[in-house]
Amino acid sequence: MTDSARTSAQSATKPPSLRERMRATVRKEVVEVALRLFVEQGFDRTTVDQIAGEVGLSRASLFRYFGTKEDMVLQGLDETGRQIAEAFAARPDTERPWEALRRAFDVLTQANEQAPEQALSYLRMLQETPSLRARHFEKQLSWQAMLEPEIARRLGVSADQPEEVGPNALSGAALACLDAAATGWVTCGGAVPLAVLLDRAMGTLTE
Template identity: 55%
Template sequence: MADPTKTPSTPAPPKRASLRERTRAAMRAEVSDVAFRLFAEQGFENTTVEQIAAAAGLSRTTFFRYFGTKEEVVLGRVGEYGRQVADALAARPADESPWYALRRAFDVITEAGPGRPGSPADMVRLLSQACVLMTRHWEKTQGWHSMIAPEVARRLGESAGPVTDMRANALTAAAISCLDAATDAWIATGGTASLSDLADQAMGCLHETGHTPE
């Protein structure tokens, strides 16, 4: 029994990033935007680290304080989108099925067209230009899995355990694969098709066969 003489402890507020961390994040974002502008103008392969650094007003050495490689500029944005998908999934209505909630969470990617440096559409185009990026993009999107699967497990509404985790992992992997299939088809059309419609079709294939939970 709780001691009535003791005042319930108040949860500690979330730790705020230090000024140094916020400054570093802001600089990374600025350099990333500059890089994506150059990628769009010149292509990924034709853009050098020296050009990115000069356009951002940095030395080559300073560039490497924020990004280990040119590829990391792109892949860092991929990781950001993974976090956005996870946040969007957690914000979906509780009564939605896991599969539908996953599809709608992907809207942060499928409905965000070109218009700003590093948009999902521009990022997909870049990935299609460089094989090394495609390989590392696949590795990066697998990192999305660990961000998304716990929320899928929660939405399954079952007691925690190996079976629930298995189902959540299977659904998450299937959804990410459907998004990959949709982006591959989108690239094949030269970006003329609707990525959102293609994602609907890809995820709808599994839904229609009854292989996803209602």
């Protein structure tokens, strides 16, 4: 191994610094406090000053960790999108893209069903708060962008050709089914498992 390669490998495995760990700890605490207050009081009625006060930060310090209240709610969705994309890419090539997408969404359905009351409160807040709905839609567009290259590969088309609309159509339809299932899950108060509702939604488009 060359010196440059060895340095790169060491950098890749270098543990986070104390400062990075402290920052991650503070961010986690802010999110936990913010979500609790949002659920208890409502998103719009909860102020940044309230959150900062409970965490023990000044308003200015809080904004060094999160630019907006919406960021406190949605900060985990980028990672969720990456996990779904990785799960999708790991599915066998023998599966049809639609089935592989359904199985990739298990990442989300299983996580929600491990703490259903918390997940229901979170999804209800997303659905009832216009500013969060708008930002959530933006996040899902980024999920589409993560999924489309693998969909294109499975379809045997180029993801760079704008006339190849299949990957965009499949990813958009799959995420629309996920939204429909989540809405149904919240509406029924979790009486029907999210995974079952997602099966129904995605199955409707294959009948």
